[in-house]
Amino acid sequence: MSNPKRLHPAAVIFNIIQSLKQSIIGLLPIAIVIIRNSNTFYLIIGLLVIIGLIILFSFLSWLRFTYQLEEDQLRIERGILIRKKRTISKHRIQSIDLSQNVIHRIFGLTKVAIETAGNDSSTDAALSAVRMEDGRMLHDELKYKKHVPETGELETEVSDNEQQEQDEAHLPKRTITIQALLITGSTSASFGILIGLFGVAFSQVETLIPDQFYDDATRWLLSLGMQIIIILAIIVLIFLWLLSILYTVIKDWNFTITRYEKELFITRGLLEKKQTTIPLKRIQAVGMKESPIHQLFGFARPYVEIASGEINSSQEVNTIIFPLLRKKEFAAFLSEFLPEYSYRTENLIHPPKKALPYYLWRSINLPLLAVIITGIFFVSYIWIPAIIMLVLGIMGFAVFKSIGYAIDEQQITIQTRTISKDTAIIPHRRIQALQQKQHLLHRKQSLATLDMAILNKGAGRHFVIKELRTADSYSIADWYSYREKV
């Protein structure tokens, strides 16, 4: 395969979709202005020109995009006017993931995403559409037939495909059950997000609905009476809830995690099939999240923090490695898939009682202000901020109760909470820096706040334990310190 190859022509479609996505935000205000002025003729002309240009450019960029597999490197050339050539050497490649969305699957294609070692996502590469067998071939070619062994490591890379497949059966592997998937969907936070989106969409549409119709509809709705409105609202909520279940089922369908020697491998998706490879080397911390609902039923979501700039990085900075587990299964899950980390929380050390006022103060200071203000100006409404203050106070107390740490030889376990409880296991060598903060009152009460920074997909993550006893804070610092212990 030494000749430069083009992508499958379907890549044009992806180019078009991508440019449409990018330009739609810029074009929307203009379109609205034109619609308002109701110059349909110009609108259509303008749209045609823009769409024409997008199609032309998408076609050209497909025409000028070639990839080529050489001895031990992948070479990509692209650019319509400015030609860009990129050579990616085989042994710099960290992971190659094949994923297919609906269009890919209609044509029997796949997307190939190649991630390299740098933290900079611009060094990565993606082939938006190649034939499935080409994708497989690229994957195997670039991944397994490494000529240069990993630096420093003595184990020889498994070089044969067949051997790889034979071993497959013995590898730790776990697939989600449909039942668990349904539970995940019905308790997921995407429900709330959907409600939010629905609200936003509605407020946008509102401006487009003619006032006449809007008024009529409102009058009709009000004439129905309270009960029916409530029932309607409940129906809408249930509909959104079902939608969020459906979304989770489609997204995480057949979620399977496999542990290879040096990486975790995840496949998922019903319509869009996605692969994710997580090299163990890049994992900075392992943890699990328990939202209040999950906590109530004893469920948890395990995740990893990875250092990378992924190409198709989603909004979430950490990567869920299994949609839903029973909390008591977590230790077993870890020892199966990531035996490098061990989960132990029996002897968590918590902040002392005298730290509680700080936690409560932090959670209620704003509502307290609101209570005072409403107390002065609208005494009869004081219960609204008071209830909010009570709820936030309880949350502050929950945060205080959850926070804690445990030190093992080579790892620290840190339990924190914002709304969800978050238990993270961080290896000693992944902590980039450690900081202890004390203000005046802290010093009098011998309390200290500790901050440990690790690397992740975003700007780094800080694990903060507030108001520990100074003795505990010092013992963490001693554990962390690289200085030769006297």
Added chain:
Amino acid sequence: MREQPNVKIATDAIKAWQLTAHIYALIFLLITIGAIVVYIIFDFLPLWIVFIIAGLTVAEWIITALIIPKLRWRRWRYQVYDQEIYIQHGILIVTRTIVPMIRVQHVDTQQGPVLKKYKLATLEISTAATTHQIPALLEEEAYDLRDQISELARVEQDDV
């Protein structure tokens, strides 16, 4: 982390910070003058606002130029070990930081016009996730420290 680090930064740091504070105070002074001018010529501002602005200007100048630099200097300490860098700073909130040598990705020195006047420089230490500064070291010392740290940091960088 029980004991504080034992190396202080350059004594001239106080002068440099004071100079910076004077320069900032000048901006406030200009605002005050502007307010007085507006008051006298256009008769537009109430007198008490002019007094508040003037008072704030003086207070700002006293706090940032006369009080803070000394306190800040007294608290600022650092120590460079073979295995890690240990920093302490902060007047009200005292922060102590440990940066292991093997996590250091690069070291920079910086020097603005004020620091240059006093032959001082700021050392900036970056890890993959954080950056830390030691301000106002003697020029020579900063450069030596930079080279020393980058030498020590070179030892076996494992991944990330």
